[in-house]
Amino acid sequence: MVIEISCEEVWREVSNYLDDEITPELRARMREHFKGCKHCTAVLDGTRNVVRLVGDAKAFVLPAGFSDRLYQKLERKLSKDGRL
Amino acid sequence: MNDVYEINVAKARLRDAYNAGNVDLLLMAFADEFTDMSSGKPSFFGADAKSVFRMRMTNLFEQNQATLIVTIIAIRVFAGAAFDYGWHSLTLTPREGGESTTTRKRYFETWQKTASGEWKINLYIDNVDVAPMMPDADILIQ
Numbered sequence: 036m037v038i039e040i041s042c043e044e045v046w047r048e049v050s051n052y053l054d055d056e057i058t059p060e061l062r063a064r065m066r067e068h069f070k071g072c073k074h075c076t077a078v079l080d081g082t083r084n085v086v087r088l089v090g091d092a093k094a095f096v097l098p099a100g101f102s103d104r105l106y107q108k109l110e111r112k113l114s115k116d117g118r119l
Numbered sequence: 120m121n122d123v124y125e126i127n128v129a130k131a132r133l134r135d136a137y138n139a140g141n142v143d144l145l146l147m148a149f150a151d152e153f154t155d156m157s158s159g160k161p162s163f164f165g166a167d168a169k170s171v172f173r174m175r176m177t178n179l180f181e182q183n184q185a186t187l188i189v190t191i192i193a194i195r196v197f198a199g200a201a202f203d204y205g206w207h208s209l210t211l212t213p214r215e216g217g218e219s220t221t222t223r224k225r226y227f228e229t230w231q232k233t234a235s236g237e238w239k240i241n242l243y244i245d246n247v248d249v250a251p252m253m254p255d256a257d258i259l260i261q
Contacts, residue, residue, distance in 0.1 A: 036135055039127040041191040041203070064127075071188040071208065 040064040045075045049082050122196040122238070126203060126230060129238050130189055137187035137209075140180035142173060149240045150231055156244035158224060183211040201230040201238065206248060223248040 038060075045068055051057045052065050069076050129148055136144035146169060155168040163171045179185065191205040204227040212219040226245040230238045253259070 036131055038124070039130040039134065039189055039191055041123075041127070041194050041205070043193045044123070068190070072190045 037067045038064050040068050042068075042072060042075050045069075045072075046078060049075075049079055050086075052079070053083055053086055122201060122232070123194050126194050126196070126201055126238050127191070129230075129240075130191060130203070133240075134187050134189045137185050140185060142176045142180060145176055146173060149243075150233075153240060154242040156242070158244075158246045179211070181214075183213055186210040186212075199232040201232075203228060203230070207245065 040061075045052075045065055048057055048061065048065065052062065055062075057065070069079060133145060133148040136142075136148070149169060149172070151169065152165040153168050154165075155163045155172055160175075186209070188208040188210075189205065190208070191203050193205075194203040195201060204225070206223055207226050208221060208223045210219050210221040224245040225248050226243065228240050228244070229242040231241045232238055
Protein backbone atom coordinates (compact mmCIF):
# COMPACT_ATOMS: atom_id res chain seq x y z
CA MET A 36 0.00 0.00 0.00
CA VAL A 37 1.36 3.40 -0.97
CA ILE A 38 0.69 5.84 1.88
CA GLU A 39 -0.92 9.14 0.96
CA ILE A 40 1.00 12.40 1.27
CA SER A 41 -0.33 15.94 1.32
CA CYS A 42 0.64 18.73 -1.06
CA GLU A 43 2.23 20.63 1.81
CA GLU A 44 4.52 17.73 2.65
CA VAL A 45 5.37 17.34 -1.05
CA TRP A 46 6.36 21.01 -1.30
CA ARG A 47 8.67 20.64 1.68
CA GLU A 48 10.41 17.66 0.12
CA VAL A 49 10.38 18.52 -3.58
CA SER A 50 13.96 19.75 -3.56
CA ASN A 51 15.14 16.60 -1.77
CA TYR A 52 13.10 14.55 -4.27
CA LEU A 53 15.02 16.12 -7.16
CA ASP A 54 18.33 15.60 -5.36
CA ASP A 55 17.39 11.98 -4.62
CA GLU A 56 17.91 12.58 -0.92
CA ILE A 57 14.77 10.91 0.38
CA THR A 58 13.86 7.38 1.39
CA PRO A 59 12.48 4.99 -1.25
CA GLU A 60 9.17 4.97 0.67
CA LEU A 61 8.81 8.75 0.56
CA ARG A 62 9.84 8.75 -3.09
CA ALA A 63 7.06 6.25 -3.93
CA ARG A 64 4.51 8.32 -2.02
CA MET A 65 5.51 11.50 -3.82
CA ARG A 66 5.57 9.79 -7.23
CA GLU A 67 2.03 8.54 -6.63
CA HIS A 68 0.93 11.99 -5.52
CA PHE A 69 2.31 13.61 -8.68
CA LYS A 70 0.18 11.26 -10.79
CA GLY A 71 -2.99 12.78 -9.40
CA CYS A 72 -1.95 16.34 -8.57
CA LYS A 73 -1.35 18.80 -11.39
CA HIS A 74 -0.47 21.55 -8.91
CA CYS A 75 2.41 19.63 -7.35
CA THR A 76 3.55 18.42 -10.75
CA ALA A 77 3.79 22.08 -11.77
CA VAL A 78 5.79 22.83 -8.61
CA LEU A 79 8.09 19.88 -9.37
CA ASP A 80 8.62 20.98 -12.98
CA GLY A 81 9.21 24.57 -11.90
CA THR A 82 11.72 23.58 -9.25
CA ARG A 83 13.49 21.29 -11.70
CA ASN A 84 13.75 24.16 -14.19
CA VAL A 85 15.16 26.50 -11.54
CA VAL A 86 17.74 23.90 -10.48
CA ARG A 87 18.78 23.46 -14.12
CA LEU A 88 19.01 27.19 -14.71
CA VAL A 89 21.03 27.83 -11.57
CA GLY A 90 23.26 24.85 -12.35
CA ASP A 91 23.98 26.20 -15.79
CA ALA A 92 26.73 28.79 -15.31
CA LYS A 93 25.98 30.23 -18.72
CA ALA A 94 22.49 31.20 -17.65
CA PHE A 95 23.62 33.84 -15.19
CA VAL A 96 26.61 36.04 -15.89
CA LEU A 97 26.71 38.26 -12.82
CA PRO A 98 28.18 41.76 -12.99
CA ALA A 99 31.39 42.54 -11.11
CA GLY A 100 30.82 43.31 -7.42
CA PHE A 101 27.37 41.72 -7.44
CA SER A 102 28.11 39.34 -4.54
CA ASP A 103 29.49 42.10 -2.32
CA ARG A 104 26.51 44.35 -2.98
CA LEU A 105 24.09 41.46 -2.35
CA TYR A 106 25.72 40.60 1.00
CA GLN A 107 25.70 44.25 2.06
CA LYS A 108 22.03 44.57 1.19
CA LEU A 109 21.17 41.37 3.04
CA GLU A 110 23.08 42.51 6.11
CA ARG A 111 21.31 45.87 6.09
CA LYS A 112 17.92 44.19 5.68
CA LEU A 113 18.55 41.60 8.42
CA SER A 114 19.92 44.28 10.81
CA LYS A 115 16.84 46.40 10.17
CA ASP A 116 14.57 43.41 10.90
CA GLY A 117 16.54 42.68 14.08
CA ARG A 118 17.67 39.27 12.88
CA LEU A 119 21.37 39.98 13.24
CA MET B 120 4.79 7.46 13.60
CA ASN B 121 3.56 11.01 13.91
CA ASP B 122 -0.08 12.01 13.66
CA VAL B 123 0.17 13.46 10.15
CA TYR B 124 1.70 10.22 8.90
CA GLU B 125 -0.99 8.16 10.65
CA ILE B 126 -3.73 10.20 8.99
CA ASN B 127 -2.00 9.69 5.64
CA VAL B 128 -2.06 5.95 6.36
CA ALA B 129 -5.75 6.04 7.31
CA LYS B 130 -6.52 7.96 4.14
CA ALA B 131 -4.60 5.43 2.04
CA ARG B 132 -6.63 2.63 3.63
CA LEU B 133 -9.83 4.49 2.80
CA ARG B 134 -8.68 4.89 -0.81
CA ASP B 135 -7.77 1.21 -1.09
CA ALA B 136 -11.11 0.20 0.45
CA TYR B 137 -12.90 2.23 -2.24
CA ASN B 138 -10.83 0.70 -4.99
CA ALA B 139 -11.42 -2.81 -3.65
CA GLY B 140 -15.15 -2.12 -3.23
CA ASN B 141 -14.83 -3.24 0.39
CA VAL B 142 -17.54 -1.57 2.49
CA ASP B 143 -16.35 -2.99 5.82
CA LEU B 144 -12.83 -1.68 5.32
CA LEU B 145 -14.20 1.65 4.14
CA LEU B 146 -16.36 2.06 7.23
CA MET B 147 -13.35 1.40 9.46
CA ALA B 148 -12.06 4.83 8.47
CA PHE B 149 -15.06 6.49 10.12
CA ALA B 150 -15.96 7.04 13.77
CA ASP B 151 -18.97 5.11 15.06
CA GLU B 152 -20.88 8.34 15.17
CA PHE B 153 -20.06 10.82 12.49
CA THR B 154 -21.60 13.63 10.48
CA ASP B 155 -22.07 13.06 6.78
CA MET B 156 -22.62 16.16 4.67
CA SER B 157 -21.85 14.68 1.29
CA SER B 158 -22.89 16.92 -1.60
CA GLY B 159 -26.20 16.13 -3.24
CA LYS B 160 -27.29 14.00 -0.29
CA PRO B 161 -29.27 14.78 2.86
CA SER B 162 -27.14 15.27 5.97
CA PHE B 163 -26.97 12.42 8.44
CA PHE B 164 -25.71 12.51 11.99
CA GLY B 165 -24.47 10.09 14.63
CA ALA B 166 -25.00 6.36 14.28
CA ASP B 167 -27.58 6.93 11.51
CA ALA B 168 -24.85 8.36 9.31
CA LYS B 169 -22.85 5.14 9.42
CA SER B 170 -25.88 2.94 8.67
CA VAL B 171 -26.96 5.09 5.75
CA PHE B 172 -23.39 5.35 4.47
CA ARG B 173 -23.06 1.55 4.59
CA MET B 174 -26.19 1.10 2.48
CA ARG B 175 -25.18 3.81 0.05
CA MET B 176 -21.69 2.38 -0.46
CA THR B 177 -22.98 -1.21 -0.71
CA ASN B 178 -25.28 -0.16 -3.55
CA LEU B 179 -22.54 1.88 -5.19
CA PHE B 180 -20.04 -1.00 -5.19
CA GLU B 181 -22.65 -3.53 -6.32
CA GLN B 182 -23.39 -1.43 -9.35
CA ASN B 183 -19.96 0.01 -10.11
CA GLN B 184 -16.25 -0.56 -10.06
CA ALA B 185 -14.90 2.45 -8.19
CA THR B 186 -11.50 4.09 -8.59
CA LEU B 187 -10.72 6.82 -6.10
CA ILE B 188 -7.77 9.17 -6.43
CA VAL B 189 -7.09 11.19 -3.29
CA THR B 190 -5.19 14.46 -3.30
CA ILE B 191 -4.69 15.79 0.21
CA ILE B 192 -3.77 19.46 0.20
CA ALA B 193 -2.99 19.75 3.90
CA ILE B 194 -3.43 18.05 7.25
CA ARG B 195 -3.62 20.03 10.50
CA VAL B 196 -3.43 18.31 13.87
CA PHE B 197 -4.54 19.79 17.21
CA ALA B 198 -3.89 17.31 20.04
CA GLY B 199 -6.64 14.69 19.68
CA ALA B 200 -8.35 16.33 16.73
CA ALA B 201 -7.34 17.05 13.17
CA PHE B 202 -8.67 18.14 9.84
CA ASP B 203 -7.61 17.68 6.28
CA TYR B 204 -8.88 18.93 2.96
CA GLY B 205 -8.23 18.31 -0.69
CA TRP B 206 -9.82 16.59 -3.66
CA HIS B 207 -11.42 13.24 -4.30
CA SER B 208 -11.61 12.13 -7.91
CA LEU B 209 -13.99 9.19 -8.17
CA THR B 210 -14.38 7.20 -11.37
CA LEU B 211 -17.32 4.83 -11.54
CA THR B 212 -17.51 2.12 -14.18
CA PRO B 213 -20.88 0.36 -14.34
CA ARG B 214 -20.49 -3.39 -13.79
CA GLU B 215 -23.18 -4.11 -16.36
CA GLY B 216 -21.43 -2.06 -19.01
CA GLY B 217 -21.60 1.56 -20.05
CA GLU B 218 -19.48 4.64 -19.92
CA SER B 219 -17.30 5.49 -16.94
CA THR B 220 -17.98 8.76 -15.18
CA THR B 221 -15.49 10.77 -13.15
CA THR B 222 -16.52 13.29 -10.50
CA ARG B 223 -13.97 15.49 -8.80
CA LYS B 224 -14.98 16.92 -5.47
CA ARG B 225 -13.38 19.25 -2.94
CA TYR B 226 -13.61 17.73 0.49
CA PHE B 227 -13.07 18.73 4.09
CA GLU B 228 -13.10 16.26 6.94
CA THR B 229 -12.33 16.26 10.62
CA TRP B 230 -10.67 13.45 12.52
CA GLN B 231 -10.71 12.34 16.12
CA LYS B 232 -8.12 10.18 17.83
CA THR B 233 -9.74 7.25 19.61
CA ALA B 234 -8.71 5.93 23.04
CA SER B 235 -6.75 3.21 21.22
CA GLY B 236 -4.82 5.82 19.24
CA GLU B 237 -6.51 5.35 15.87
CA TRP B 238 -7.56 8.31 13.77
CA LYS B 239 -11.21 8.21 12.60
CA ILE B 240 -13.21 10.62 10.46
CA ASN B 241 -16.05 12.22 12.45
CA LEU B 242 -17.23 14.80 9.93
CA TYR B 243 -17.20 14.73 6.16
CA ILE B 244 -18.35 17.46 3.78
CA ASP B 245 -17.70 17.96 0.09
CA ASN B 246 -18.86 19.77 -3.01
CA VAL B 247 -18.30 19.44 -6.73
CA ASP B 248 -15.02 20.94 -7.89
CA VAL B 249 -14.87 23.78 -10.41
CA ALA B 250 -12.05 24.02 -12.94
CA PRO B 251 -9.48 26.75 -12.25
CA MET B 252 -10.37 30.05 -13.92
CA MET B 253 -9.92 33.77 -13.51
CA PRO B 254 -12.46 35.62 -11.36
CA ASP B 255 -15.39 37.30 -13.14
CA ALA B 256 -14.58 40.66 -14.74
CA ASP B 257 -16.79 42.66 -12.31
CA ILE B 258 -14.81 41.27 -9.37
CA LEU B 259 -11.49 42.16 -11.00
CA ILE B 260 -12.64 45.78 -11.45
CA GLN B 261 -13.20 46.19 -7.69
